[in-house]
Amino acid sequence: MNEIKTHRITCIVCPLGCEIEIKTKNNGEIESISGNKCPRGKDYAIQEITAPKRVVMSVINVKGSVFPTVSVKTSKPVLKKLIPKVMEEISHIELEAPVAIGDVIVKNVAGSDADIVATRPAPRLK
Amino acid sequence: MERGSYDTIVIGGGPGGLAAATKAKELGMRVLLLENRDMLGGIPLQCVHPGFGLHYFKEDLTGTEFIYRFIDKFEKLGVEGYTRAHLLEIELVSDVEKRLRVATPNGIKKFETKSIIYTTGARERHIFEIGITGNRVPGIFTAGEAQTMMDIYGIMPGKEILILGSGDVGLIMARRFALEGAIVKGVIEIMPFPGGLTRNVVQCLQDFGIPLYLSHAVTRIEGTKRVERAIICEVTEDLRIKEGTEREIKCDTVVVAAGLVPYIKILEKIGVTKDEATKGPIVNDHLETSIPGIFTAGNALVINDLVDFVVEQGEEAALGALEFVEKGGIPTKRWRRIVRGRNIRLVIPHYVSGERDVMIYARVSKPEENVKVRFPEIGKEVKLQVVKPAEMIRLKLKKEEIGKARDKITMEVVKDERD
Numbered sequence: 001m002n003e004i005k006t007h008r009i010t011c012i013v014c015p016l017g018c019e020i021e022i023k024t025k026n027n028g029e030i031e032s033i034s035g036n037k038c039p040r041g042k043d044y045a046i047q048e049i050t051a052p053k054r055v056v057m058s059v060i061n062v063k064g065s066v067f068p069t070v071s072v073k074t075s076k077p078v079l080k081k082l083i084p085k086v087m088e089e090i091s092h093i094e095l096e097a098p099v100a101i102g103d104v105i106v107k108n109v110a111g112s113d114a115d116i117v118a119t120r121p122a123p124r125l126k
Numbered sequence: 127m128e129r130g131s132y133d134t135i136v137i138g139g140g141p142g143g144l145a146a147a148t149k150a151k152e153l154g155m156r157v158l159l160l161e162n163r164d165m166l167g168g169i170p171l172q173c174v175h176p177g178f179g180l181h182y183f184k185e186d187l188t189g190t191e192f193i194y195r196f197i198d199k200f201e202k203l204g205v206e207g208y209t210r211a212h213l214l215e216i217e218l219v220s221d222v223e224k225r226l227r228v229a230t231p232n233g234i235k236k237f238e239t240k241s242i243i244y245t246t247g248a249r250e251r252h253i254f255e256i257g258i259t260g261n262r263v264p265g266i267f268t269a270g271e272a273q274t275m276m277d278i279y280g281i282m283p284g285k286e287i288l289i290l291g292s293g294d295v296g297l298i299m300a301r302r303f304a305l306e307g308a309i310v311k312g313v314i315e316i317m318p319f320p321g322g323l324t325r326n327v328v329q330c331l332q333d334f335g336i337p338l339y340l341s342h343a344v345t346r347i348e349g350t351k352r353v354e355r356a357i358i359c360e361v362t363e364d365l366r367i368k369e370g371t372e373r374e375i376k377c378d379t380v381v382v383a384a385g386l387v388p389y390i391k392i393l394e395k396i397g398v399t400k401d402e403a404t405k406g407p408i409v410n411d412h413l414e415t416s417i418p419g420i421f422t423a424g425n426a427l428v429i430n431d432l433v434d435f436v437v438e439q440g441e442e443a444a445l446g447a448l449e450f451v452e453k454g455g456i457p458t459k460r461w462r463r464i465v466r467g468r469n470i471r472l473v474i475p476h477y478v479s480g481e482r483d484v485m486i487y488a489r490v491s492k493p494e495e496n497v498k499v500r501f502p503e504i505g506k507e508v509k510l511q512v513v514k515p516a517e518m519i520r521l522k523l524k525k526e527e528i529g530k531a532r533d534k535i536t537m538e539v540v541k542d543e544r545d
């Protein structure tokens with residue numbers, strides 16, 4: 001069977017926001033891309049269809065600081081399908097102050113190759 | 127009275143205030159910053175998402191990372207500042223002399239200064255301002271309140287959440303709720319287009335399969351001990367409720383992201399002239415208000431979409447304050463008025479001198495493609511592929527260009543015919 005699947009995505013590379021239509025074959029091979037007004041849109045569309053990635057952000061509980069949480073993010077975009085696993089993995093963590101911006105909290109989180117790093121400091125309460 | 131007098135006192139320690147105070151210090155001014163919360167940083171302290179700093183630092187930072195660069199700089203420069211200092215009153219003694227009455231944990235203090243940079247940010251529009259009836263039960267929050275709960279205190283505001291307003295704030299909160307495991311029942315938008323950036327519609331809603339209801343309004347919120355449901359309906363093009371389109375959405379939480387309004391209560395009290403389009407003060411190209419020596423920047427001036435613009439304005443206000451202090455005023459031979467033309471909903475600043483290059487920030491009323499931004503009096507045109515209400519137009523007018531105008535410069539958006 002050679003079914004063609006049509007995906008519609010909005011390009012976010014520039015403010016124009018082109019609606020791009022991508023047709024893929026059964027085996028995932030890309031058949032056609034249309035609607036993008038420039039080549040950057042094509043690259044974006046291919047990335048989005050084959051392996052979309054996002055930066056993930058959250059907060060992690062911390063003891064002994066001004067605020068009860070530090071904010072964190074992934075050090076680089078991670079595969080979208082790994083996001084639930086990333087969130088699961090960090091949900092059990094409890095930190096102890098002090099934490100500084102850039103501290104690595106989890107290395108290679110959920111096997112994504114990205115680290116979880118702190119984005120808000122948690123100085124120790126005096 | 128505290129001893130000595132300052133060149134400038136900055137009111138508010140968010141991004142605009144921190145940028146203004148550090149710049150003023152670098153310019154060699156005697157500067158004091160007053161912040162009424164117990165920490166410096168303002169709203170970006172609770173913005174854990176990326177998208178900050180692309181203009182200013184040429185890096186993609188989270189709000190928290192962005193603001194700590196300024197907090198660190200503030201501390202490194204040794205700028206004088208008080209937290210938990212609440213401005214009560216400004217007394218105008220003379221053009222170059224202001225007295226501030228400030229409530230602090232150690233009682234009321236008075237400060238003297240030549241100039242003021244007012245960077246108090248914005249307040250959120252509340253549910254009472256957007257005509258929603260029903261029960262006033264727990265479970266109704268503004269987006270900012272929900273963000274403080276979740277991203278500072280680590281408490282989820284609810285389990286099944288309906289968001290009101292599709293500006294960037296509403297969209298970003300939708301993603302945060304979804305990431306943390308809440309069910310986001312939808313985002314309701316009264317206009318026929320989303321209020322926020324396309325990037326956020328894609329990455330905050332589409333990524334999580336969150337429905338966006340355009341041309342919809344919430345009319346009632348119901349519940350007994352807690353929010354149980356919201357009644358939504360479609361609206362017509364002129365934003366009137368369409369009869370018979372009422373529908374119920376079950377939820378335990380309603381988060382109102384209905385926009386921001388410049389928070390300038392104390393400026394209004396002393397008679398600063400306000401622009402009804404921005405709801406902020408009328409300013410000149412040094413961001414000085416109608417009261418000499420009182421400058422403003424950031425969301426107290428105009429609701430900005432990027433913190434990068436806020437700090438840029440803060441630094442401009444500091445330059446203005448320096449000139450004011452050195453010359454005893456902002457001298458100019460002739461002020462030219464910036465006039466709103468076709469499809470320009472608001473524009474900052476309102477008056478330009480032609481003595482310096484000026485950054486213009488403007489917002490359109492409606493989305494358009496293939497347009498030109500035109501300043502007919504000075505013969506300047508800039509082509510843009512697209513303009514949207516969600517994205518500010520920011521462009522520079524050179525002083526030589528401004529000099530060509532006599533008394534006004536119109537800014538308008540027109541179709542690019544040659545397309």
Ligand code: SF4
Pocket residue numbers: 011012013014015016017018035036037038039040041042
């Ligand atoms: S396809 Fe090109 S022109 Fe269209 S939104 Fe993407 S980057 Fe912009």
